Amino acid sequence: MTALTAAAIAELTVFAGRLADRAGDAILPHFRNLAAVDDKSAAGQRYDPVTVADRAAETAMRALIAKTYPAHGIFGEEHGHSTGDSPLTWVLDPIDGTRAFITGLPLWGVLIALNDGTAPVIGIMDQPFTGERFLGTPDGASLNGAPLRCRPCPTLDGARLMTTGPDLFPSAADLAAFDRVRARAQLTRFGGDCYAYAMVAAGHVDAVIEAGLKPYDIQALIPIVQGAGGIVTDWQGGDAQQGGRVLACGDRRLHAEIISVLAP
């Protein structure tokens, strides 16, 4: 349980939404923007729309945090970790899902977490192209204000499993463990990034298994899945907030079964 008061959480949740607005404004002009790619390429300089959009969005979010809550810490993908006088830290990934972004698919997202010094307590996954904002707080999870609930799915043989891609497991042993789960699942879908976790919260996907994640890849998604009644841990059932190997499930019975299948 967080030590933050309900009033503090309400205020910080509104502020997190303002951060997502700023990030979306900075990113959308670069999404599917081939004219810009062609222009810069012609000048002999390679234009990387992800990098430009990533940095612009994180800069915009950092500026708003520094102005509004100068004591808060910030840990972002692009500009690193700045500690603050407060135990509160904003954990930011301006564009999670780089491959989705550059291939034009609307499955990337802006990830914003507020960590209270012990765990992420507020999380946002914002997809500005589709206009979908997934929010998780201690009060629950929602999509554009409508409550979300994970669906019951007690066993792996009835489960819909997702992961971003087989190439993203950092070791052959990790991929083999994933493949053991995949062989028993009802359906496996590749290519989700942060969107896959949002679909667990929304009750359309039952499990996401990944490895090699950074803290900013997962912290925003933990309150969303937990707020919808699901569970996010590492592959041994421990704390997932530092990233690495991550398992998110909508049903705790399924979570227990997958942990046993992942074990070497």
Place this chain on the structure above:
Amino acid sequence: MTALTAAAIAELTVFAGRLADRAGDAILPHFRNLAAVDDKSAAGQRYDPVTVADRAAETAMRALIAKTYPAHGIFGEEHGHSTGDSPLTWVLDPIDGTRAFITGLPLWGVLIALNDGTAPVIGIMDQPFTGERFLGTPDGASLNGAPLRCRPCPTLDGARLMTTGPDLFPSAADLAAFDRVRARAQLTRFGGDCYAYAMVAAGHVDAVIEAGLKPYDIQALIPIVQGAGGIVTDWQGGDAQQGGRVLACGDRRLHAEIISVLAP
């Protein structure tokens, strides 16, 4: 070249848009509709949102075709092939991307092709959740009315490659051929379905490689990719309209290189 006049193509293109409207109206109430799933499950009857939406959309499209152009043939995924007195046939896949649909991802699409008896000449890929309609005709390709062009990408080492998933190749030899191409590509992304072909036309993806397709999985996408300056063939460079092994590229130089890598 089609024997259809420009006036006939213009009229039939407008009509194809009406078909897409009808299909979207039939499908969207079932997308992410967990309330309906829960209700029917409680009654002991398994509710399959894909099947229900698929059938409702195809029925709606068939009714409009029968009323407007009773002589035209219809070839749909759900209700089979009805030949007409005209050489013109509508080739329909109400929901391409079943796994995307049931996992809540907005990458499925309504596929509508008009085949003139020799080849598909009009194609629509409609994504009603995001509000994106991709259209291809002999006059070109567009997204919601804005022209689309494939991007230049002359060589595989600079190419963004997509396929729906490794499980969907019907033989180990097909998967091995795909993996040879994947090993040389700049980036491979899984999980596209029809959306991947639309992204080739939009210049964000350079190649899509699939196998085991049905005619209705690919016919609507051929005019879209061709209209944007790309090429769609089988893995030997032949006609792709019957489905099977399909290769879509935005650049003919890349297409030639991939054909050589796919060859046993």
